[in-house]
Amino acid sequence: MCVAKLPEIADDVTEAIDAVELADGNSLSLHAGEVRATSTSFKATVSATLTTLQHCASLMRRRERQARQAEELYMALKNQLTEARLASKPGPDHEEGPHSTLPDDEFYDAVETGFDKMEEERCARVVSPSVHTRDQVDLPPPAIDNRLTVHPLWTEIDRISTEQIQAAFEDVGGSIGWQLFAEEGDMRMYRREVEVDGMVMDPLKAMHKVRGVSAREMCHYFFNPRYRYEWETTLENMNIVEEISSDAMVFHQTFKRIWPVSQRDALFWSHVRASDDDTYAVINHSTTNPDYPPNASGCIRLFVTVCLACRSTYPAGEQPSRENITTSIAYCSTVNPGGWAPAGVLRAVYKREYPKFLKRFTGYVHDQCRGKPLAI
Known part of the structure; x- marks a missing residue:
């Protein structure tokens, strides 16, 4: 409400409270303690949410790196397995050639x-x-x-x-x-x-x-x-x-x-x-x-x-x-x-x-x- 009413003084909570007049003609300063408590709670919630989101983003980036590394490892192992199979069962020329391992x-x-x-x-x-x-x-x-x-x-x-x-x-x-x-x-x-x-x-x-x-x-x-x-x-x-x-x-x-x-x-x-x-x-x-x-x-x-x-x-x-x-x-x-x-x-x-x-x-x-x- 303070920010919506007077965005130019939104950065100063005390000035905002003193400047806002409620609809019934009373000053918001009469509820200053309640507003400050709510504001503090809101800031804490937002701060915690931002921290959590940053942590989630960090986790996602780490998971993405891990997935990429896992895929690279899978391809490397697959290539190694293919090479091992070719070494044990060579291609046509080697299978039948005089250098056959069988x-x-x-x-x-x-x-x-x-x-x-x-x-x-x-x-x-x-x-x-x-x-x-x-x-x-x-x-x-x-x-x-x-x-x-x-x-x-x-x-x-x-x-x-x-x-x-x-x-x-x-x-x-x-x-x-x-x-x-x-x-x-x-x-x-x-x-x-x-x-x-x-x-x-x-x-x-x-x-x-x-x-x-x-x-x-x-x-x-x-x-x-x-x-x-x-x-x-x-x-x-x-x-x-x-x-x-x-x-x-x-x-x-x-x-x-x-x-x-x-x-x-x-x-x-x-x-x-x-x-x-x-x-x-x-x-x-x-x-x-x-x-x-x-x-x-x-x-x-x-x-x-x-x-x-x-x-x-x-x-x-x-x-x-x-x-x-x-x-x-x-x-x-x-x-x-x-x-x-x-x-x-x-x-x-x-x-x-x-x-x-x-x-x-x-x-x-x-x-x-x-x-x-x-x-x-």
């Missing part, structure tokens, strides 16, 4: 665990025989498609396919150097130890026999992309880059990553053809395409030459049927992994996985063909 046995155990997980996932999927009815268009053609013979890749495809089919059923004895490394029933697995620039590039050959399935049917399921996700457990993604003809395509495939090995991809043409003596074959061979550059998107490009050659036989004078047909299979593979990995580990993985793959694939084809007319 001993060979741990490297193999990690890869083995990855394959086991993929196999469990495959077994968990219930894959029933395809509902598609086979027809002559889907089956490998008995003659080379004319569209392929005018394609720029034709010369290479024809040369490599001819070489691979010829070599598929050649004898593994003599001085060629094939070593038997796995045997189970009718299946024999051979390899020749080859290293190029420290990378294992062992050519592999598997010889097997399947009854009740024709060579044409085996190659149909191996070549046709419709079925590939059903039997290829390591496949993550597949793109048809170019459909050249009914018997040739170009594929880009990305494979599931298995730590500590970097993720791989492959770009290859695939060609299926008929040959003499009831023989069919599928040949896959790496190629190039500017739209799919190697070692992009975090994947290491692997380079492959694969041949699945199948030859059917049945008793002379009889019509072929599910009951009397036998198909001999020669599966040949040469893979450049594109990056270093312990030679012993790779060879151990080959010994474990190749027989499993061949049994899985032939079993899949046998199940798919059950109850369907024989195609020969």
Whole structure:
């Protein structure tokens, strides 16, 4: 009231009290003691409030500094943890490089665990025989498609396919150097130890026999992309880059990553053809395409030459049927992994996985063909 009435003397409480006249005509000085007590109390309250506000502001500034320091500490610890992880599990070049910190046995155990997980996932999927009815268009053609013979890749495809089919059923004895490394029933697995620039590039050959399935049917399921996700457990993604003809395509495939090995991809043409003596074959061979550059998107490009050659036989004078047909299979593979990995580990993985793959694939084809007319 004093300040509102006489702001020019508001700084002097005594003068303000003496100068103010109340509404009833009495002087405010009659209540001086009460006013002074109230004023003193108000000043004390304001002073305490200001002190408290200053303390709160100081606390807020300190909390802000602490929060900033905590955030900086968190980022520093996070960076240290990331660096520690990279030191214990290096990037792709170091994981697979000759300076890898993983001993060979741990490297193999990690890869083995990855394959086991993929196999469990495959077994968990219930894959029933395809509902598609086979027809002559889907089956490998008995003659080379004319569209392929005018394609720029034709010369290479024809040369490599001819070489691979010829070599598929050649004898593994003599001085060629094939070593038997796995045997189970009718299946024999051979390899020749080859290293190029420290990378294992062992050519592999598997010889097997399947009854009740024709060579044409085996190659149909191996070549046709419709079925590939059903039997290829390591496949993550597949793109048809170019459909050249009914018997040739170009594929880009990305494979599931298995730590500590970097993720791989492959770009290859695939060609299926008929040959003499009831023989069919599928040949896959790496190629190039500017739209799919190697070692992009975090994947290491692997380079492959694969041949699945199948030859059917049945008793002379009889019509072929599910009951009397036998198909001999020669599966040949040469893979450049594109990056270093312990030679012993790779060879151990080959010994474990190749027989499993061949049994899985032939079993899949046998199940798919059950109850369907024989195609020969």
